[in-house]
Ligand SMILES: Nc1ncnc2c1ncn2[C@@H]1O[C@H](COP(=O)(O)OP(=O)(O)OP(=O)(O)O)[C@@H](O)[C@H]1O
């Protein structure tokens with residue numbers, strides 16, 4: 001039996017946004033499928049907020065177009081607003097309002113009937129773990145709780161797609177983990193979620209797919225595991241050789257699978273031509289060449305380092 005093909009929840013086609021002479025978003029082609037918990041990554045000024053605001057119908061594209069659950073974000077903006085929940089990067093909270101009052105107010109904006117509203121408010125508060133805080137003043141909630149309340153607010157009309165602009169920014173590690181757990185639960189409940197962040201490693205275990213943008217251009221889209229393979233140079237190994245390293249370097253450099261071998265702080269750093277290589281020949285080459293070594297290990301290039309290399313010096 002063949003797998004069911006994914007159904008797109010969001011598609012952008014050459015999506016472009018300019019502000020005067022500056023291009024904030026440059027011909028972005030992006031597909032996010034239904035059920036994805038999708039990470040949208042880029043450094044400051046990369047164009048994340050611009051993209052999310054266009055998808056949320058708050059900003060019009062200068063060129064290109066975007067569809068959200070089959071609706072055009074410009075021509076069918078009203079329909080789009082009903083199926084999305086947009087949480088901006090900065091949202092004003094009404095500090096003197098009580099938690100339930102606040103959510104009830106937004107429920108009324110979406111014309112949820114009064115009787116049903118009470119249950120809806122209670123349900124969303126439970127989802128974000130704020131049931132205990134029903135009567136609390138918003139101003140008295142911690143930052144993490146306020147972020148979760150913001151999430152409760154965008155859930156009130158039961159949207160299919162959530163657009164969350166850096167929902168974990170400014171949160172301490174525990175609050176971050178709580179936020180991520182809620183997002184996973186929402187994914188299980190069938191929501192499609194786009195979450196932006198400037199930290200790739202923060203999203204690596206959370207998201208099934210990510211896109212990386214830089215200067216308004218898409219530079220990667222696909223599974224998190226693919227980032228490293230596509231972006232990094234080849235596999236790197238370190239070899240410890242007691243004494244002179246020149247023989248080892250000469251041997252390794254001559255190997256067709258190795259692109260570089262250099263001495264760094266008394267070790268030899270070996271860069272392979274790709275990631276897709278069985279490094280078993282490395283010790284064999286040394287031993288057969290009569291070179292003694294006392295250590296050999298793979299360089300675990302962190303995901304964040306890969307991301308930084310890719311985007312280094314590229315921000316506006
Ligand atoms: N209203 C505006 N007027 C002029 N330029 C703007 C405006 N809004 C955004 N920009 C520019 O567009 C580019 C993309 O901005 P955007 O806010 O989309 O980036 P971002 O990825 O969300 O960044 P951050 O991580 O800082 O939130 C930036 O260079 C920004 O200065």
Ligand SMILES: [Mg+2]
Nearest residue numbers: 048049050089
């Ligand atoms: Mg932003």
